[in-house]
Amino acid sequence: MPFMLLTNPWRLTLLFLVSGAATRFMADKTSVGKLTWARIARLLPPLLFAMFVIVPPQSYYQVVEYIALHPNSGLTVHNFWIRYATASGHWCGTDGECLTTPTWNHMWFVAYLLFYTLVLAVMLLVWKKAGQHIQKAAEWTLKGVGLFAWPILFLGMLRATLYAKYGETHALVGDHYVHAVSFSAFLLGFGLAKSEVLRDRLTAMRWLALALAVAAWAGWSVYVWTYRSDTAVPPPQLKLLMRFVFAADTWCAIVAILGFGAKHLTNKGGPALRYLTLGVFPFYLVHQTLIVVMAYHLAKLGLPQGLEGAILVVATFAGCFATYEIVRRIPGVRILFGLKGQPAGAEAKRPPAFA
Structure with missing residues (x-):
């Protein structure tokens, strides 16, 4: 379980931040109208296809169970x-x-991203230099100790207030905590995408951020393990403290990943990186359905837990790669998996998936 908690606090928040950054690069090259239609064309077909083709097996086995x-x-x-x-x-x-069906299950991320992009498009109509202004505000705020203190305080307060009251629903309407975190990350990514100042700060703080993230993850894991039973109730003061530990894990991990990425991946590409980058969206679409279906049938074999887990991980990766290899070669199908219409081998460099 501790390893399952390793990415849980930050992975979706990081995806929203990266998506906001990629959207900034696109927005600076085209009009608001073209940006809006490009995002709809990129995100809506996979969302609808997933809801009616990829996600149903998950609901089917939920009913069967x-x-x-x-x-x-x-x-x-x-x-x-x-x-x-x-x-x-x-x-x-x-x-x-x-x-309730039809449902988007894990595809809530794509639905929210599409919604945030539409909100951003409206913002850009009335606030044309939103990116530059958000960038300047981020550069002014995220300096010195503020690089860690303000985001952790912000995320911790959201965790202690909105999450404590509303939780996470992924239902779009009424999902106040997730919107507060995810849309903020999206806007921050939109602002910091072109900031050399913030890139240098993130790079300089990458090792400290990594150490803090590991420490916060360890503390959070111990807490979750200790109070994993429904009958084990943590003291209110400890519960409040762990809201901020969770926030520290979230932000410090993001700073570390961005810092190491800026240090080692900037201006570096190549066929392998381009291949994997284009595969992110197809992988995301099918991974959860593969896990649910295979886990259901593996559970019937009575295998040792470690072996069952290893088989599930390997089979999931193999299924994702196989799906990607197949769909990337079929022009009419590519768009349903978030890929542009050109056949495999003709992909040019472009922003990351979910952009």
Whole structure:
């Protein structure tokens, strides 16, 4: 479990920040209208395709598992896809819990990113130099101890207030904590994308940030492990403290990753990096469905937990690579996986996936 918590605090926040940075490069090269339509064309087809093709197996096995645990619940998987797509499944158990379909599951990130891009487009219509102004504000704020103190304080306060009250829903409407964190990260990425000043600061602080991130991760892991039981209730003061430890883990890990990336990856490309960069979106689309489907069937084999986990990791990577290799060669299918229409071998350098 500690290793599962290694990326949990920061991975999606980092993705939103990187997406904001990539959007800045695009926005500076084109009009707001063209940017908006380019984002819709890039993000909406994969989102809809995933909701109606890639995600349904996850919901199917969720229904199957529920029936196995509650055989008298009245649920049925008959004509599953049609009932899933038309929201006519009525998959509600005796406990009152219902499965709402169609759903985007892990694709909430893409839905939120599309929404944030549309909000940014409106902002740019009335605030044309938003990128430059956000950049200057970030450079002024994130200096000295402020590089760590202000973001950690901000994230910790959100964790102690909005998260404590609303949690995370990924339902777009009413998901106040996730929007506060993710849209802020998106805007920060949009602002710092072209800042040489912040790049130098992040590079200089990368080792300190890494040490702080590891320490915060260790503290957070011990806390989660200690209070993993429903009956184990942490003291309120400790719970509040750990909100800020979580925030420290989030921000320090991001600073370390950006710092090391700026140090070792700036102006470095090549076929391998370009290949992997283009594969991020297809990997993201299929990875969770592969995990759910394979985990369901592997669990029936009764394998040792370590072996089952190793097989699942290797098989997931293999499935993602195989999917990417197949879809990148089919022009009509590429757009459904977030790739541009040109066939494999013709890809030119461009911003990272989710851009």
